[in-house]
Amino acid sequence: MSTQTALLISxxxxxxxxxxxxxxxxxxxxxxxxxxxxxxxxxxxxxxxLFDLVKLGFKRTMVPLTATNDTIFLAVPLVGLxxxxxxxxxxxxxxxxxxxxALGNLLVLVYLLAIPGVVLMVAGSVSGSTxxxxxxxxxxxxxxxxxxxxxxxxxxxxxRTGMAEGQVVTFSLAEIVxxxxxxxxxxxxxxxxxxxxxFVFFYPxxxxxxxxxxxxxxxxxxxxxxxxxxxxxxxxxxxxSAVKAVVVLGLGxxxxxxxAPSGPLGLVVWAVEMLVLMLLGVTAVRVGIGRMRIDQAxxxxxxxxxxxxxxxxxxxxxx
Amino acid sequence: xxxLTNLKTIASRSPWLYRINAGxxxxxxxxxxxxxxxxxxxxxxxxxxxxxxxxxxxxxxxxGPLTRHVRDAALRLYEEIPDPKVTVAVGVCPISGGIxxxxxxxxxxxxxxxxxxxxxxxxxxxxxxxxxGVAKAIAIWRERL
Numbered sequence: 001m002s003t004q005t006a007l008l009i010s011x012x013x014x015x016x017x018x019x020x021x022x023x024x025x026x027x028x029x030x031x032x033x034x035x036x037x038x039x040x041x042x043x044x045x046x047x048x049x050l051f052d053l054v055k056l057g058f059k060r061t062m063v064p065l066t067a068t069n070d071t072i073f074l075a076v077p078l079v080g081l082x083x084x085x086x087x088x089x090x091x092x093x094x095x096x097x098x099x100x101x102a103l104g105n106l107l108v109l110v111y112l113l114a115i116p117g118v119v120l121m122v123a124g125s126v127s128g129s130t131x132x133x134x135x136x137x138x139x140x141x142x143x144x145x146x147x148x149x150x151x152x153x154x155x156x157x158x159x160r161t162g163m164a165e166g167q168v169v170t171f172s173l174a175e176i177v178x179x180x181x182x183x184x185x186x187x188x189x190x191x192x193x194x195x196x197x198x199f200v201f202f203y204p205x206x207x208x209x210x211x212x213x214x215x216x217x218x219x220x221x222x223x224x225x226x227x228x229x230x231x232x233x234x235x236x237x238x239x240x241s242a243v244k245a246v247v248v249l250g251l252g253x254x255x256x257x258x259x260a261p262s263g264p265l266g267l268v269v270w271a272v273e274m275l276v277l278m279l280l281g282v283t284a285v286r287v288g289i290g291r292m293r294i295d296q297a298x299x300x301x302x303x304x305x306x307x308x309x310x311x312x313x314x315x316x317x318x319x
Numbered sequence: 320x321x322x323l324t325n326l327k328t329i330a331s332r333s334p335w336l337y338r339i340n341a342g343x344x345x346x347x348x349x350x351x352x353x354x355x356x357x358x359x360x361x362x363x364x365x366x367x368x369x370x371x372x373x374x375x376x377x378x379x380x381x382x383g384p385l386t387r388h389v390r391d392a393a394l395r396l397y398e399e400i401p402d403p404k405v406t407v408a409v410g411v412c413p414i415s416g417g418i419x420x421x422x423x424x425x426x427x428x429x430x431x432x433x434x435x436x437x438x439x440x441x442x443x444x445x446x447x448x449x450x451x452g453v454a455k456a457i458a459i460w461r462e463r464l
Contacts (some may be wrong), residue, residue, distance in 0.1 A: 041361040055333035060401040222371040230374040
């Protein structure tokens with residue numbers, strides 16, 4: 001099998017593409033059902049996000065008269081989904097797949113992770129809607145706040161692994177996973193605990209989940225950047241956010257806890273770890289607390305997660 | 320053809336709800352928001368979800384007697400909802416004007432302006448009646464997909 005075919009399979013089928021999409025939709029379904037159970041309700045079926053996607057396929061796509069550019073309005077969700085499919089193909093599943101160097105390293109992944117936020121910003125501003133514009137400004141403020149900590153977290157892990165391996169720094173995801181499989185997971189390394197803490201705060205913000213769903217707050221700004229989207233175009237956004245859940249949670253597992261047996265059993269263990277991370281880190285939190293204001297979230301991120309990430313980087317350099 | 324029918328059956332399990340308050344006294348809105356739909360009786364098990372934007376809506380729930388002040392805005396909002404859609408009138412006000420029927424400021428019955436598919440009478444309607452109305456609306460919506 002040639003390299004191109006292998007790359008195509010990894011982006012379109014497994015571990016990116018169809019697999020990531022199906023798994024992301026299942027995670028979203030589990031999230032909604034678990035949230036309902038915590039609130040004492042029955043909740044939707046597990047496949048509800050899939051039903052929603054099929055439904056959106058039957059609806060009409062409307063382009064608002066206020067849109068400044070129809071082509072950009074319809075093209076941005078495609079860009080976001082494509083970036084997320086590429087990112088999902090890069091997520092290593094410990095013991096099952098390793099990242100192909102041809103897809104890029106950790107730095108590329110950090111850039112790809114910023115694309116959905118940029119896509120939402122462009123979508124909000126191009127729609128010409130007031131609510132879209134508010135969503136745009138909120139998304140931009142939130143991104144400014146959480147991009148710093150995640151870059152520092154990635155740098156801390158890369159430095160720690162690189163120095164342990166005898167180089168200065170390594171941005172290869174495959175190498176970081178291999179190092180942890182030999183020397184134990186980073187989660188049990190006290191030097192990286194502040195980085196882990198910063199990551200725990202980063203991922204609800206990146207996934208746009210309460211308390212950090214400020215740009216898409218449906219009760220305040222009518223879902224912000226998505227306010228003018230309907231039908232298949234909205235479906236693309238839903239697909240993007242499903243794949244993004246897999247990418248962000250998978251990145252967390254790869255950086256801090258890539259522990260799983262090899263072979264098909266490893267895939268099952270990985271899926272269970274992802275599910276636990278989703279239900280404990282996202283669902284329980286979003287059911288338990290309310291939404292922050294944008295200024296509170298901004299101040300919060302510039303205080304605690306940034307402090308933790310800087311501390312982690314400093315400790316790694318000194319240790 | 321068979322696959323298309325199956326897909327439509329699947330699609331009909333995801334009706335998203337949107338509320339238009341057309342000058343209601345808020346009685347029906349409280350029933351919709353707290354008792355009848357999401358928290359107490361949980362229509363989410365039918366796949367229903369409240370959506371913030373009219374562009375995402377499938378089933379429109381209209382409450383209130385359609386006051387003259389809000390009529391044009393409500394009509395414009397209704398136009399923003401992409402097809403196929405189903406219209407449900409909640410409460411007695413959209414049907415006859417209810418206690419506001421003799422007012423100079425209302426335009427009830429609202430079926431002069433909106434193609435109403437399901438009427439749910441009551442002041443306010445019982446939660447069970449609203450659930451029944453939503454279930455009927457889903458059945459109609461399935462035909463339109």
